[in-house]
Amino acid sequence: MSRHGRARRWSLVVALVAVLASLPAVVGALPADDADVAAADLRDAVLASDGVGFSGYAVSAGGLALPVGDQLPAVADLLSDRTALRVWWRGPAEHRVDVVSAAGETGVHVDAGGSWTWEYESATATRTAPAALTLPAPPDLVPATLGRRLLSEAADEELSRIGARRVAGRDALGLRLVPAAPAASVARVDVWADAGTGLPLAVEVVAEDASVPALDTRFLDVDLAVPPAEVVAFTPPADARVRTGQDAEGLLREAGRRLAPVPLPGELAGLPRRTLAGAPEAVGLYGSGVTLLAVAPIPARLASAIRSTLAAAPDAVRDERGTRVAAGPLGLMLVDAPGAGTYVLTGTVTLDALADAAQTLTGGPS
Amino acid sequence: MIGVELRKTFGRPRTWVTIAVLNALPVLVAVLLRLTDLAPRPGEGPPFLSAVLTNGQLYPLAALAIVLPLFLPIAVAVVSGDAVAGEAQAGTLRYLLARPAGRTRLLVAKLLAVLAFVVVTVVVVAAVGYLVGTLLFDARPVAAGTSVSGTSLTPEQLAGRTVMAIGYVAVSMLGVAAFGLFFSTLTDSPLAAALGALAVLVTSSLLFTLDAASPIAPYLPTRYWLAFVDLFRDPVLWRDVVRGLALQGVYVGVLLTAAWANFATKDVTS
The missing domain is CATH 2.50.20.10 (Lipoprotein localisation LolA/LolB/LppX)
Structure with a gap:
């Protein structure tokens, strides 16, 4: 067989591989048609799509x-x-x-x-x-x-x-x-x-x-x-x-019964307090949209379990304001308020915001 | 020429020894399950194996799932790697090519013989699995069983989907066969060709478990092998099955073209 024929056959193979390998990229690069829709109108359309x-x-x-x-x-x-x-x-x-x-x-x-x-x-x-x-x-x-x-x-x-x-x-x-x-x-x-x-x-x-x-x-x-x-x-x-299945409503009622309501401030870390349907009264909720903070007084046994989890977290932040840990945008902190028990603070707020909230709860300067 | 190759493949005792060895593992697993009643924990072990204690008719699928990750590809790699390189090693390749049939036809005949081996092997594993399953475990002749999604499947539906699954597993092996055949045209050593095909599969299986390799995961030859489970969801999840068939088609097409490009112009000295 000639050297020429061999080159021609192999170039056919290379061309076939090139076409097949580029297909996903070509399909992925297909342009999308944009529409002149305002952001607020698009949000309204999203919310109405259920x-x-x-x-x-x-x-x-x-x-x-x-x-x-x-x-x-x-x-x-x-x-x-x-x-x-x-x-x-x-x-x-x-x-x-x-x-x-x-x-x-x-x-x-x-x-x-x-x-x-x-x-x-x-x-x-x-x-x-x-x-x-x-x-x-x-x-x-x-x-x-x-x-x-x-x-x-x-x-x-x-x-x-x-x-x-x-x-x-x-x-x-x-x-x-x-x-x-x-x-x-x-x-x-x-x-x-x-x-x-x-x-x-x-x-x-x-x-x-x-x-x-x-x-x-x-x-x-x-x-x-x-x-x-x-x-x-x-x-x-x-x-x-x-x-x-687990009776979630009953569980929440039980939590509400066991957790004694404690006075919580009207604002924490710059976020106003809010209500949420179904949440136990003792749990304080703050913020809105995708920036939310929850504060819950917890029994000593649960607190020690969370404390050991926090202690084991390698990337936890530890200073005089307490130990706190972040998983992506989710933050978690345990706060001991003198005379008022232990609170768990969690939400989509920064670790600094958690520390600010903790200081407010413990009565220190924020 | 095709008939000659088929007779050659199935006339060899080693072909049938390979198929018998392939069946030994599922049979051993079935006997152990029957003796101990210890099915794998839910969600662990090969698909369908935890369900066979209550429905033996599912054992063909469990048997295929048992041999699919390793045994079946090894057998296919050995047979396909031997296709051309075996002739070269035995010194018979140049006599084969002395016939007027031509190299391309020889390659096609070798490919069809390997395909026939794949189909026969998969069907035998499923058939032995059915026999073992119905002999050793309870079968449900009336209500055939429950789909993965929790709906009831009639015996006809279960049989139809099992046949589709057997076909899908056979097609999944074509990529291995194509790798083996391509490497078989590159070397005179059947062992090297089989090991080359297996190296590709080991690499593919390893990369599939790596998050860092996720951008290339859809193109790995082993990516969709387990998609036959999707045939037992309700409604059937065709997405991965269709992609698996298309991907095997692409691998077979490209590798056979490469095998043809190499073999048609190769200097054959042995």
């Missing part, structure tokens, strides 16, 4: 190493791992979110009377009553749900437009939220919403002084058609173990 039916596949990547020890492994995993989600959304009270893993899945089916949680690995179906306040769960990471939640209290002056990009093959308009409160530990929240319906397709939360998002959740596939009711509904299989 009735938009859709189904899709989303991936959430969290980088938060929560200092929760072994007490809340599910929450810690949710915010620190890569989670693949399948979503079928007919409305706020009728949807299904499956967490898909290589060898199994956990599905949450929400209906008007509560939710079913199906765990394949243990063949368990758990029925849970609706509650005003619950621990973070996989459905909270769906870009559409998270985007609406994070923008729900955003003021007009905190918002700006950041162009458009392609998300899940659709044109998505960018909206940036930069919290105005000086205490904020969230540097910015970028929400990319579907140009036609306002449905958030991707959300990135970036902490102060961070270069990569603390939480990044986005649709890889989305279909804006209302999914059939039978896909969302759930009937436990005949051989499944059926359980009743």
